[in-house]
Structures are given as structure tokens and as C-alpha cells.
Amino acid sequence: MSTTATTRTRLVTPQFVLLGGAALAYFLADGLLVPTVPRHVAGALAGGNLAVGLVVAAFSLSALVLRPWAGRLVDRRGRAVAMAGGGIAFAASVAAYGWADSVEMLAALRLLTGVGDAFFFVGALTAMTDLAPAERRGEAISLFSLSLYVGLAVGPPLGELLFATAGATVVWLVAAGSAGIAVLLALGVGETRPDTTVTDARHARLVPRAAVVPALLLLALVWGMAGFLAFVPLYALDLGLSGAGLLLFGFAGIVVVIRSAGARIPDRLGAARSVRIALLCSTIALVVIGGWRSTAGLVAGTALLGIGVALGTPAIMMLALERAPANERGAVMGTVSMSIDLANGLGPACFGLVAAATDRGFGFLAAALVAAGGLVLAARGGRAALTNRAESARTAAG
Template sequence: MERLWTRPFIQMTVAMLFLFTALYLLLPTMPLYIKQLGGSESQVGLAAGAFTLAAVVFRPIVGGLLDRYGRRPFMIWGLLVFALSMYAYDWIAGIAALLALRVLHGVSWAFSTTAVGTTITDIIPASRRGEGMGWFGMAMTGAMAIGPVLGIWLMNNHSSRVLFFAAAASTAIALLVAYATKIPFQPKAGAGRIALFEKSVLPVSAATFFLAVVYGGITAFVPLFSESIQVNPGTFFLVYALALTAIRPVAGKLADRKGAAYVIVPSLIVTGLALLTLSAAAGLVGIILAAVLYGIGFGSAQPALQAANLRLADPDKRGAATATYMTAFDLGIGLGSIVLGWVSQYAGYPFLFAISSISVVISLILFLLFVRRPLTASQPRHSAAG
């Protein structure tokens, strides 16, 4: 069996942990900071949208550049600008300047995460891709558990200046670790048009989009729903993180041995059940049960879909394939938050989560109709290559 836990794999996973920790430090605190600057509710939403939209627009461009010129320069420069953007928030004096900085921050996020995500696919052995992506994804889970709590604590007990310095420092650590990592990819500069999207992975990216719509709704509205039924908002995400931590290594190994479809189909079904459970929750027990199911379902489906995305892509177009997948995920989160926000305003949180299960059903149908067969056909070829 090919070795997974190499030094470059560990280094890139650590870099991702510190990068996402920096992001999650600002996720719950940025709205508070905008309020301090005198911003309105709509400007809070605009700031979040500016970051996401900038990332969505630039990801396809980054993917093609990665395949043409290599991963390293875009990863290093992306992380550097991301760190400087974090520190620059402390110098902002008005909403207009903050929105401009959010756009720059979103662009650097597109460069850094697409480069890091593509680099890890070069490092993980093809025969252990599902397992490797599962462990790599644990970095984001750990950041989700650490970042928001630490960010709120720094904001309440110190100041926004300390918060931004901590976020910049966390990104700087990611930069140093990434800089010290030996990356196997060699640039393939040459003539020809740079691909913005990888067509072979559009079906799996479409399935990912509808799964990400649900994730956008979960992250945006579970805290508000939890408060409305007198449950600590952090309970869902803590239990979700624990369930996800337990399931991902197991699901990754199953995806490698049995095929991604063996994991994705039941995982999407469990995700749908989690949303129905959440819609019926009336207290702590319902929230915990929904969090366990969502951790198992989403925690298994997301890395398996990412592994399927890479399996279907041409090895020389992994950058474009990764960018296509991440663009679909970002777009799903952004649009999901907006659309489901309208649903919650007019129909309430329980209906929001119930209707979200339809998005999971669409994801499942797309996978069964357009992804499973080509994915199964590619299995022997890629296994032999691995």
C-alpha cells in the first residue's frame, strides 16, 4: 500500500488548519466589527457577499493558471496577501474601504485555497485518495471547532485589533509551513488556451453545488434556530464536528476500497434525514440527533465527492478540476444562504430545513444519473494507475 502520511501531506494539512482557523476567527466577529463601524444589516450581508463573490469569480482563473505555471507561486502569494488583508482590517475607517478590502480578501482566498487544495491532490496517492481527502478535510473541521469560539473570546475580552493580529498570525504560520513544503508538481507552460472549467467534472460539481446549498443554510440559520428553542447555538456544531471526526477516516477507506458511489449514495440519504430531523427538533435531543446524522452524512459525502471529482479529471487538469469543484461549493453556500434566508423570513426555520432536504434529493439524483456510471467506469483505470 502506498504511503499516505508523508511529510508534505502532513505539512499541507497543518497549513490548511491554520488558514481555515484564521478564516473562522473572522466568521462570527466580522458582523460585530461592521456594526462598530456604523454599518447596517444590509451592509453586513454585502460584506459577506463581496468576499464570496470575489472568490467565485477568480477560482476558475486560478485553476487554469495552476495547471499552466504550477501551484507554488499562487499558493505563496495568495497566503501572503490573505495574511496582509487580515491585518489591514485594523486600519479600516469606513464601510466603503472595508468592502474594497473584502473583495481583495476574497481574491486571495480563491488563490490560496485553490492552490493548497490542488497541491494536496498531487501529494495523496491515487489509491488512497478518499482516505487522504478525508483526513485533509479534518483540518477544516478542527478550524471550525477552534476559530469561532476563539474569535468571539478575543473580541469580547481584548479588542478587534488583537483579533485581526491573531488571524494574520495564524495565516502567517500557514504561509511558513507551505513555503517549507516540497511540492511534486512541475509547471507545464506552453501554448494553448487556459481552461476556466474542467468539463469532465461538471456533473459531480453540480451535485456538490446542491449539497453546498444545504451547508450554507446550516451554517447561517442553525445558530438562530437553536436560540429560538433555547439550545446553546454551539451544541450543534460541536456534536457535528465530533461525528464528522469519527466518520471521515472510515468513509475515506470505504471509498478507496469499494468506490466513491458506495459511500456517496447512503451519505446523501443520511444528510436528508438529518435535515428532516432538524426540522422536527424541539429541544436539545433533536438538535444532537440531527447534528450526529449531519456529521455522518455530510462528513462522508463531501470528501467522497471531492475524490470523485479528481478521479474523473484528467491528471494534467487537476487545478481546473479543483477550481470547478470549489467554485460550485462556494456558489452553493452563497446562494443557499440568500435563498434560504428568504424562506426562513416567510415560512420559519423548521420549514427551511425541511425544504432543504429537496436540495439533497436533487444532489442524489444528479449523482445517480450523471456521475455514478462514468465514475465506476474510471475505477479500474485509475486503480491501475495508482
């Protein structure tokens, strides 16, 4: 193999490592806030359940709304600008939490934190797709996602420890410092946007057509996972277990193993096939959990759901990038990543409504219908792609 070919297919470069480090520092900062913001609202600010919900949700609200706009900025102004600006907004707003003496003020700062999240996350995700060779994008997305899982695994317990021993102000400053480190590492990565996309990006759509189907597929995949994570602790008690800690540990372990040791699986299977397998696994998993109401059913369904989630997200991102021109990568990643926010909000809410009207088992079965809808959409997309290829082949032959 020539030196040029080797360089072109290389994935783990110094830039890729720096980008992974920036993402890890950012998600660590994010993880520090997960358990501490609610405790601060309920404690120091004397807020009730509604206040806690509003303050926590403010972050997701602004992040959700701004992701497509972040994608457009990423395409027009570059990935480095979005990562640096987003990281600075995140760090500055979190550092200011200590001056918030009311629920309203903290909620306003959380909106700004969500703005920072939208721009940093979309910028980093798009930069990763720029750095990854096309034939190794599934592996790149899998490895990149590990920074999120590690950050959200280490951040919450560290945040609780700092909160209990040093107070909320120290947590805010440590989180802001970690986000600041993410900015410095992102600046070290530099600009990754292809030069040929600079002019074309001015004409990119806010919501590209290439992103619509992948966004719906990701919504269908994450919907069930969000409901599972929200309600499996209670469902485990319904089935007579003492808790769901081991189940959640096993679920996360399966995702981490497949995203690391099996990072190249989506590349080898292909994006479309991997998406169908992932949604099939998720559908069956949710049916098993909700229909086979036993410890064995819960364990088997949890394992199968872990496989589906581990394969599905990288494959759906791959599918989106296959359909997207280079000048719309940021807009595509911004739109597709919106589905994660939507699913994390709507999935548990709809699960709760179904469970309130029936029981939690039927909540899982309802979530299975959403995953099944995604599977049907993925299957139709595959058949359409085959039809288009056949027509192209006939045209070329003619």
C-alpha cells in the same frame, strides 16, 4: 511488499504534514476573522446591518468569482506559486484592516482577502491531491479537511478573546502572522505539480467538463447543510429547546470522527457509492428534521446529516479527480470548490424565503428537495458509468 510499492502508497509524508500545517495556520487566520470583522464594523466603524453584510460578503464574492481562475493558474504556474501568492495577499490585506477608517475601505480590503483565499485554498487543495496516492485520495481529503474544522473551531473563540482584551488591531496582526506562517510552510512543501502537466496545462479549460457534475453534486450536498447551520438555532427554539449548542457540537463531532477515524471509508466504498449514500443520508435527514417536528426528529436528523456531510465532500472530490486529467486538477478543484461558496450563500437565502412564506420546517423540506435532486443526478451518473463500462467490455471482446 516491495519498497517501491510501499513508498508509492504512503500518504503521511513530510510534505503532506507540512501541507496540513500550512492549511491549519491559514484556516486559523480565517477563523480569527469570523466573529471579529462584524463586531469591528458595527462598533468602530459604526456600520449597520447592511454594512456588516456587505463587508462580510465581499470576501466570499471575490473568492467565488476567482476560484476557476485560481485553478487555471495552479495548473499553468504551479501549486506553490498560488499558495504563496494567495497567502501573502491574505496576510497583507488583513494587516491593513487597522488602517481602514470607513466601511467602504474595509470592504475593498475584504475583496483582496477573498482573492488571497481563492488562490491559497485551490493551490493547497490541488497540492494535496498531487501528494495522495490515487487509492487513498478519499482518506487524504478527509484528513486535509480536519485542518479547516480545527482552524474554524479554535479561531473564532480566540479571535473574540483577543478582540475583547487587546483590540481589533491585535486580531488583524495575529491573523496576518498566522497566514504568513502558512506561506512559509507552503514554501517548505515545494512544488507538487507533475512535470508532465506543465505543457498540457496551457490548453486546460477554465471550467473543465469533468468538474461540472461533481460541482452540482457538492452544491446539492452543502446547500442543506448551509441552511441547517443558519436556521437550526432558531428551529431548536421553535421546538421548545433552550438552544442548539449541543446539536451543533454533536454535528461537528460526527463529521470530525468520520473524517479522522473513518477517513478510509470513501476509498473502500468507492467514490460513486459514497456520494449516493451521502446524498441519501442528507435527503432523509432534512425530511426527518422538517417533517418529524420534535426533539427526537431534530436529533436523529442532525446525526444523519452529519454522516452525509462527512462522507459526501471527500467522495465528491474523489469523483471529480477520477474524471480529471492531471493537467486539469487545479481547474477541477477550483470549479468544484465554487459550489461551497454558492451553497453557503444561496442555501440560507432560499431557506429564509421558504420559511418566511410558510415556516422553518418547510424550509428544511425544501432543502431536502435539492439534496434529492443531487441524489437523482448521482444515480444517473452511476448508471451511465456502468453502461460505458459494458460498452467498453463488449468492444474489447469484439
